Amino acid sequence: xxKVTQSSRYLVKxxxxxxxxxxxxxxxxxxxxxxxxxxxxxxxxxxxSYDVKMKEKGDIPEGYSVSREKxxxxxxxxxxxxxxxxxxxxxxxxxxxxxxxxxxxxxxGTRLLVL
Amino acid sequence: xxxxxxxxxxMFVQEKEAVTLDCTYDTSDPSYGLFWYKQPSSGEMIFxxxxxxxxxxxxxxxxxxxxxxKARKSANLVISASQLGDSAMYFCAMSLNSPDYxxxxxxxxxxxxxx
Numbered sequence: 001x002x003k004v005t006q007s008s009r010y011l012v013k014x015x016x017x018x019x020x021x022x023x024x025x026x027x028x029x030x031x032x033x034x035x036x037x038x039x040x041x042x043x044x045x046x047x048x049s050y051d052v053k054m055k056e057k058g059d060i061p062e063g064y065s066v067s068r069e070k071x072x073x074x075x076x077x078x079x080x081x082x083x084x085x086x087x088x089x090x091x092x093x094x095x096x097x098x099x100x101x102x103x104x105x106x107x108x109g110t111r112l113l114v115l
Numbered sequence: 116x117x118x119x120x121x122x123x124x125x126m127f128v129q130e131k132e133a134v135t136l137d138c139t140y141d142t143s144d145p146s147y148g149l150f151w152y153k154q155p156s157s158g159e160m161i162f163x164x165x166x167x168x169x170x171x172x173x174x175x176x177x178x179x180x181x182x183x184x185k186a187r188k189s190a191n192l193v194i195s196a197s198q199l200g201d202s203a204m205y206f207c208a209m210s211l212n213s214p215d216y217x218x219x220x221x222x223x224x225x226x227x228x229x230x
Contacts, residue, residue: 042222045218101146104150106161
């Protein structure tokens, strides 16, 4: 089974703090993704990566950055957390075989609260 | 841009009965994939079923089946013999066979299974 893990299930941070959300997958997938999920807005893509050290902006990259130094690990960074970044963050991974048609497998999510 | 519409915000179903969740999509691209995910209250997005736009037969996975009507651009999920554990939010999603690997989600349908 595909296993995607995220470093924290719940996180509470203060405005202005630097926040790291870590995601690890064990299936040797090329693609990794970060989404945020908000009530009424659904899931929105923040960033994705299709290879080590490669990254592409999604729909809402502002206020975020990412890092992919190893194939299995994809980090989301909030340089200076703000209250409007309070959300559920979901990481996903997928293989490359069918390009955009491959199934994305999700981690358990991190509920981030910024005070 | 592709769009996914789920018109049913919430549904109740009796245990052991079948339930159909509606999903319509909009794309002019001939090659695309349709996915259904389940999100229980714990937050994890669980992949249920996949249908490719060129697949001749409707996809089935255990108690889940996808009623794919290409001309109508609909991809309804049917859950047969509902169980209490099926109570969750269900999302329809679509991706295109393109380099951006973007998965676009509908707003979701909450299913509550009654004993």
